[in-house]
Amino acid sequence: MVAEGRQRIDKWLFFSRVVKSRSLAAKLVVAGRVRINRDKAAQASDQVKPGDVLTITLERRIFIWKVLGAGARRGPAEEARTLYEDMSPPPAPKGEAPPDAIPGLREAGSGRPTKKERRQTDRLLGED
Template identity: 80%
Template sequence: MAPENRQRIDKWLFFSRAVKSRSLAAKLVTAGRVRINRDKAAQASDLVKPGDVLTITLDRTIHVWKVVGTGTRRGPAEEARRLYEDLSPPPVPKEEAVASAIAPLREAGSGRPTKKERRQTDRLFGKD
């Protein structure tokens, strides 16, 4: 049996409210979306202890959590937040995210040729 200060990763993810069920936590781990101290968690039975740093990929976001303690039950959110310390980088402000998502403008004629321009090039080289 594992010592008291260690806990299965799927149980810990469930108790910390990272996922809604232990089966979803197990699927998350086996899909390779959880790292324990930079190493991929191979199985749902891998153990975590206080001091471990978890990198969890959930819905296009990356959470970096330091394990502070192990849980005994899935309690309220306040109790779950005491199980970890959030080390995630702050989210990008919306203004910067939108600005980087817009394609840069380019001058007319600097892109791919139009169909009309391709026909003119074909005529020029005699490829009718």
């Protein structure tokens, strides 16, 4: 039997609106993109309980959520937000590059040739 307050990770991810379906939630867990208290969730049937900390890796985003309760249904977003506490660090501003990123430098005129320059090259090589 299931202990009170515990729920399958795939159901919880579906109810908290991380993914659109339980099958996608199961695929996310099996792919190793969900951690429960720093341990990788091995199966979709792993249990979560209030107080567990989940690390969820999606495309270009990492969520760190503390489970506050088990869900009963996939309701509206306001209801889903009551299932977790968001502990994720704030995202980096879009306009700023990471401090260790080196900007791509190119000499003037070294890019792709214009149509005029390509025609001049073709004439020079005799490919009219």
